[in-house]
Amino acid sequence: MHPRFEDTILYYMQLSKNYTPSDTEGKWNDHWEKQRYFNSRPDGRPSFTVVIPPPNVTGVLHMGHTLNETVQDILIRNARMRGYNACWVPGSDHASIATEARVVGMLKEKGIEKSQLTRPEFMKYAYEWKDKYGGIIYDQIRRLGCSVDWERVAFTMDADYYASVIKVFVSLYEQGLIYRGARMIHWDPQAKTALSDEEVEYRDEQGRLYYVDYAIVDKSGRPTGRKVTIATQRPETIMGDTAICVNPSDPRYTDLSGLFAVVPLVHRQIPIIFDEYVDPAFGTGALKVTPAHDINDYNLGLKHGLPIIDTLNEDGTLSPAAGVFIGMERFAARNAVIKQLKVEGLINKEEDHLTRLGYSQRTHAVVEPRISTQWFVRMKALAQPALKAVTEGYIHIHPGDKFMATYKYWLENVEDWCISRQLWWGQQIPAWYAPDGTFRVAATRDEAYRLFSAPDGSRPPFGAGQLRQDGDVLDTWFSSWLWPIEVFKGITNPGNADIRYYYPTSVLVTGQDIIFFWVARMIMAGLWYSPESLPMEKRIPFRHVYFTGMVRDKQGRKMSKSLGNSPDLLALIEKYGADAVRFGIMIASPAGNDLLFDEAALEQGRNFNNKLWNAMKLVKGWETRLAASGDPTPFPVRWFENRLREARATIEQLFAEFRLSEALKTLYSLIWDDFCSWYLEWVKPGFEQPVDAMVYRRTVGFFEQLMQLLHPFMPFISEEIYHLLADRPEGDDLCVKQFVTEGAADADILAEGQLLKDVITALRDARNKAQLKPKEQVDLYIQTGLKSTYEHIGPILCKQVNASGICMPDTLPGGTLTVVLGKDKFAMVTARILDDDKQKEEMRKELQYLKGFLESVNKKLSNERFVQNAKPEVVDLERKKKDDAEAKIKILEESLT
């Protein structure tokens, strides 16, 4: 006996008017988990594996996550119901810089500066933060109905996971793919760390261009009276200038050869250099070169052997090397420099200038180009196979190839990846420095110490305790790129049973915004760390990538905290129910398209819940008044059986193409229109009339199948209704009920059903237009060549258009409500006199339309080239259209006279 089924009868008697999600969702979550339906272990079935894109432990889930998790759950539940061993691994990402920035902010509010804390003290706060927000995220995932295996929760800073990251670092270093060096990198002065190129976001902004005069002197420093004006947006960097550069072909400046310029404010003498790089048309055609603070200037400096003067501290204040305004914040310093230059009369012009500024993705501080010693991954070697995996079709990207070009371009032009971060929250870089500054890379201090030994085995002249570990941590993506492997311990315990069974994962569902950060790098890592003996299709981390779009608000704006347009997921679940939230977010969300989030869609989902609930109440209500079965299978049952087969095939096809919102739309229409509006109305008995027992049994069967199809999308209500429809033995839950394959649909029966629907609609329309009240009964006469068809759909037709009965005479009675559909003509005789003129008016309109239609068809058919070139079936179709239209016109014209 099902654990809660003893209450069913009582529960049924109390069935509420509307569906109440909060009564069922917690109950089913508990039940599914207790039955361990979501827990997966390798077995003989094929695996279907999804690893969750681990949310950052920085806060709560937003609507973008909601969309991604819903898509994943639909795929996982569908697979679970189709014979796969479905495994969905949940987890979260430590999100190094993002979390550290939030923790620092939280501490600041408490009046604690990070600089006052030791590293272990800080880590303690960070772990507390992680536990708090990780818990919130997991609760949200559960409330949404996500069928993840909670025994497989992974976190990118778990001990094993940490070890895997270190192991990968060491091995890439040993393979020469990681190096340490001084390079120009992007610096976040707020977080005081280096960033990768990908972590910088650019925004167009209105800047200002200042024209500054530099005096020209000869090589012994004597004034020449000549001056050069340069244009700059960053006057605060002039103290770092080490040259002035002009284009060698620029006639305005040829005389400057061999002369020097004097840097304003600091009065340092710098050379004039010549390089094609300078565009004579921009500004004044003269460029100040500041190698420490601009990537182009850095490259110019390298080429011309210029010194580098770093005038900024790590926090963005001016360093002693600046000589003036030391310690002043960079933007304040800019204003101070401008003011001083004006005092000295050296600024002769200012103008607005559109520019692009780089911001730190996480702290939103303006980044500084900065020369700094960091760790890098050589990307070229890793990129090659990753490119091949996608271009050669081992990994399929959905939708279509929309992102292929982007992916290809990035990999073909990829730069080395700066992976060191000057932070504490993350995996600490396993490099160990001797007192003399040399280092070795190893997973442990002892191992590193051993590496310092001379080739003859003699010990180094210092103790292991004197080794100092690199203080930096690794970029968070340097750990998450291992996610699909290490959640199955594929790096810390290679070749184990899990990794062999679950890897490669089946599909990765994620936002298109992290295609470079994560998707491309996971492919690199997957290929690099899978045994080379395996074929490509076993080394890729996933077979399909499903990109979801960005969730925006109704007005198309990005969801953000500052705009306050990002709804709270739990509040939405409270208000509409988890199924309705899932429905609402999926219904208008084709892969890769941005989704304009509108609560109206959730309302539609809630209404759909209610519709299902009431249909269940209707069907359950028949249970107590069953009559013995009469006829062979009645028409509505035969029709819906085939309609269901047809829709099932469509839905399976849409799943195969990852067109999930289309599948949901198909299902929605199947349930609401075909099942509720047509089928149930056709088989519904009159008030307090008995129901054919076989019809009841078949109807319950249909309902179950519909709930099964719906289950991946709306798991809670479908499971609830499944159990309310019948008593179920232990373990018979929709959640794990396997789909059965059925035969093909019978096209003839579907066509008859369509005819019936069309006739009903046409007759109802005529009744409406004649302003007949629903209660006014008519006598129905039909003139048709399909008498046998109308004989078996007749009773339904009568009920649906409120006719007392049907006659099929050779000629129809006059003075009636007349309807023409195809080659059939219908007449409804009413108890009262109808407005004949109005009816004729309708018929004339119809006639006019038909004549236009016929004309267009005739035009085609009289075109010889059409008849010659078009496919025969197309021509036949046109001929048929012509016949039908002519027949209908004839009937209409007869009726009018």
Place this chain on the structure above:
RNA sequence: GGGUCGUUAGCUCAGUUGGUUAGAGUACUACCUUGACAUGGUAGGGGUCACCGGUUCGAAUCCUGUACGACCCACCA
């Protein structure tokens, strides 16, 4: 500057290899509350498929170009 994608009903979107005078949801209009559901029922109105040109018997669909929009990439101070 380079690239990708998009433009179909008031709004959000389908429209499969070119072939019924273009479909759905939502919004809108009219009518309907006695028996599943007004979070509902029945029916209806609504589109020159962004624009110009081309290919074709035939174009929302294929091709040139234009306009507008979104996104990505790029070292022009």
